[in-house]
Amino acid sequence: MREILFVLLSFLIFPGFLFTAVVGLLAGWVDRKVTARIQWRVGPPWYQNFVDFFKLMGKETILPSGAQKISFLLSPLIGLIGITLTSFILWEMNLYPVRSFIGDLIVILCLSIFPSLALIIGGSASGNLFASLGVSRETKLMLAYELPFVIAVFTPIVAIRDIRIGSVLTYQMNNGMMFTHHLSSFIALIVAFFCMQAKLAFVPFDIPEAEQEIMGGPLIEYSGPPLAMFKLTKAMMLFALPVLLITVFGGGMRFDGIQALFSIVKYLIILILIILVKNTNPRLRIDQALRFFWLRMFPLAIVGFIMALIGI
Amino acid sequence: MSQNRKTIIPIGPYHPLQEEPEFFELSVEGEKVSDIDIHIGYNHRAIEQIAQRMTWDQLIFLVERICGICSTSHPIANCNAQEDLAGVEIPERAKYIRSIVGELERIHSHLLWAGLAGHFIGYDTLWMWIWKYREPVLEIFEKITGNRNHYAMMKPGGVRRDIKEEDIPYLKKVLDEAERKIDMITKAVLDDPVLAARLKGVGVLTKEDAIKYCTTGPVARASGVAIDVRRDDPYAAYGLVEWNVITQEEGDVFAKTVVRLLECFESIKIIRQCLEKLKKVKGEIAVKIKEMPPGEGKGRHEAPRGETFHYVRSDGSNNPVRVKVRAPTYVNLPTCKATVPGESIADAAIILASIDPCYCCTDRMMRVVNKKSGKIELDGSKLIKLSQEKTGRLRREFGI
Numbered sequence: 001m002r003e004i005l006f007v008l009l010s011f012l013i014f015p016g017f018l019f020t021a022v023v024g025l026l027a028g029w030v031d032r033k034v035t036a037r038i039q040w041r042v043g044p045p046w047y048q049n050f051v052d053f054f055k056l057m058g059k060e061t062i063l064p065s066g067a068q069k070i071s072f073l074l075s076p077l078i079g080l081i082g083i084t085l086t087s088f089i090l091w092e093m094n095l096y097p098v099r100s101f102i103g104d105l106i107v108i109l110c111l112s113i114f115p116s117l118a119l120i121i122g123g124s125a126s127g128n129l130f131a132s133l134g135v136s137r138e139t140k141l142m143l144a145y146e147l148p149f150v151i152a153v154f155t156p157i158v159a160i161r162d163i164r165i166g167s168v169l170t171y172q173m174n175n176g177m178m179f180t181h182h183l184s185s186f187i188a189l190i191v192a193f194f195c196m197q198a199k200l201a202f203v204p205f206d207i208p209e210a211e212q213e214i215m216g217g218p219l220i221e222y223s224g225p226p227l228a229m230f231k232l233t234k235a236m237m238l239f240a241l242p243v244l245l246i247t248v249f250g251g252g253m254r255f256d257g258i259q260a261l262f263s264i265v266k267y268l269i270i271l272i273l274i275i276l277v278k279n280t281n282p283r284l285r286i287d288q289a290l291r292f293f294w295l296r297m298f299p300l301a302i303v304g305f306i307m308a309l310i311g312i
Numbered sequence: 313m314s315q316n317r318k319t320i321i322p323i324g325p326y327h328p329l330q331e332e333p334e335f336f337e338l339s340v341e342g343e344k345v346s347d348i349d350i351h352i353g354y355n356h357r358a359i360e361q362i363a364q365r366m367t368w369d370q371l372i373f374l375v376e377r378i379c380g381i382c383s384t385s386h387p388i389a390n391c392n393a394q395e396d397l398a399g400v401e402i403p404e405r406a407k408y409i410r411s412i413v414g415e416l417e418r419i420h421s422h423l424l425w426a427g428l429a430g431h432f433i434g435y436d437t438l439w440m441w442i443w444k445y446r447e448p449v450l451e452i453f454e455k456i457t458g459n460r461n462h463y464a465m466m467k468p469g470g471v472r473r474d475i476k477e478e479d480i481p482y483l484k485k486v487l488d489e490a491e492r493k494i495d496m497i498t499k500a501v502l503d504d505p506v507l508a509a510r511l512k513g514v515g516v517l518t519k520e521d522a523i524k525y526c527t528t529g530p531v532a533r534a535s536g537v538a539i540d541v542r543r544d545d546p547y548a549a550y551g552l553v554e555w556n557v558i559t560q561e562e563g564d565v566f567a568k569t570v571v572r573l574l575e576c577f578e579s580i581k582i583i584r585q586c587l588e589k590l591k592k593v594k595g596e597i598a599v600k601i602k603e604m605p606p607g608e609g610k611g612r613h614e615a616p617r618g619e620t621f622h623y624v625r626s627d628g629s630n631n632p633v634r635v636k637v638r639a640p641t642y643v644n645l646p647t648c649k650a651t652v653p654g655e656s657i658a659d660a661a662i663i664l665a666s667i668d669p670c671y672c673c674t675d676r677m678m679r680v681v682n683k684k685s686g687k688i689e690l691d692g693s694k695l696i697k698l699s700q701e702k703t704g705r706l707r708r709e710f711g712i
Contacts, residue, residue, distance in 0.1 A: 283434030283658075
């Protein structure tokens, strides 16, 4: 009984939902603040994202008349659960590498697709023209970035010939960070970084949501708590996905002594890089994005993979 | 439902980005736009009707309010028209001041557009930076006219305010600073590979089409049609200073961006020369127009968006009998019929914006006729009646 309660608590509070949500919203604030400073603006106070979230929670939920009500309302939950589980498993592995099981990375990769799927389901269910355009773009983009992402994330696994995240972490604990240690992992990290930018739907890959073209795409009909959940999902992704990259390529998040500070610095560096890429590029067209992932990132990922196979 | 029914994507009636009332109907197949239809007229303010009840002096203030961005273009064109009617020549000093204000406005308008164009393709940093660098131009305006917008500098027969001798060094300093920043941003825009990928070859307006659609301004010049009222029919000080007409041959969105950015430097060149001349040329800044003879007057001005045309007719009385305004967007807007079909929805937004549209300038009034009865339901006189009723109601309410 106590075991179940403990698992439930760790899923809901630490390192599961609450922890990821709070840090994610704070990361969202860092994004807004740094973006604002880059653009000669002042930027919001640190609690702005929390206020926005609670405000949306208190707003009315409007159901469009042509919508499939159940899938329209359930899809934000799917996304939220997916990203919560991703973050939860990831942190469990980071905190207790021994609990790692065979194929945990596959589980994480599958779960991390859930937010995109939720967007697709919700957008299609809303029955809006702009939403369906956004959904078609999101689907195309997913087909483009998922394959290089999976190959890139698997490159370190191939390099050390063990499929558990725990082993990758232990290996890095003994030998130093993956991407400094193996050239193949360094290439994979570059690929994974750009795929993550697309997964987060940030400029230059915010094509599905392109507020200036299709006004938010799949999110156009959402209001109130479901919209809040989508926003929260996105904020949590901003926390969980960089942590996935750090776990696989960058030595993991460790909290023993000076390593704790080092972990936070690693996360902040990746976050700032994401924000910089976001703020120094215009949005690509969907065909340009597909070309980028299929003709540039995919071959690069394959090269990294082969290098890992032959042990570079 | 027929087999080849098209999906219509609406942009408007309230544009989500340009925040102006217009309505584009995009017929799309997948992501590709196959046809476009334009509806305007949501923001008609009956300026031409109101103008007939204004005195000649008041008229300038009215036309200044046609547009907030090119708010000195309409007054210059209207002053030209009134001076043409009255047959007066303005003093030389007034000419230079007119050109300075007109060119400053061109810089601020082109920078405003470039920033918005960045926003339209999701490049918000570019938007914020350009608008930040537009600030010195507005500061110059505040210094010499007292306002950041709606400068109220023009009047029939000259200008309303003089540019003081002691302000000129300051203006030059701010201008140098602005030029450095515009230079930096221009280089950044022209060298950015992602921007080039996004804008080059998009929404091409061929030279033939540009001529066929009677385009004006940067839209025409980006398609290789070298027309510019300032050179072709010099007014103000444009015949007295050295400058070039910028043209590009490609006709795509990138070419339009290049034309606008490079024109900023030509404008700075003109302003510098005018400031130098102001030091030497002294004297009156306006001549008094005693009375308006009966007749017609035409005035043109190269606004940032293209040629603005004003026509006035007088019967010798205190106010005009007819005022006609043709804003540049009115002729530039239909070009999207040639540029948008065949492009994707993602590009449609920036192509539509690339003509630097100003719907307020463009809106035209049509009569609303009931199809069944043939009765006119709404026209100019009915709108005026509605307006008068509302004024009466407000007067009663507030007891004025």
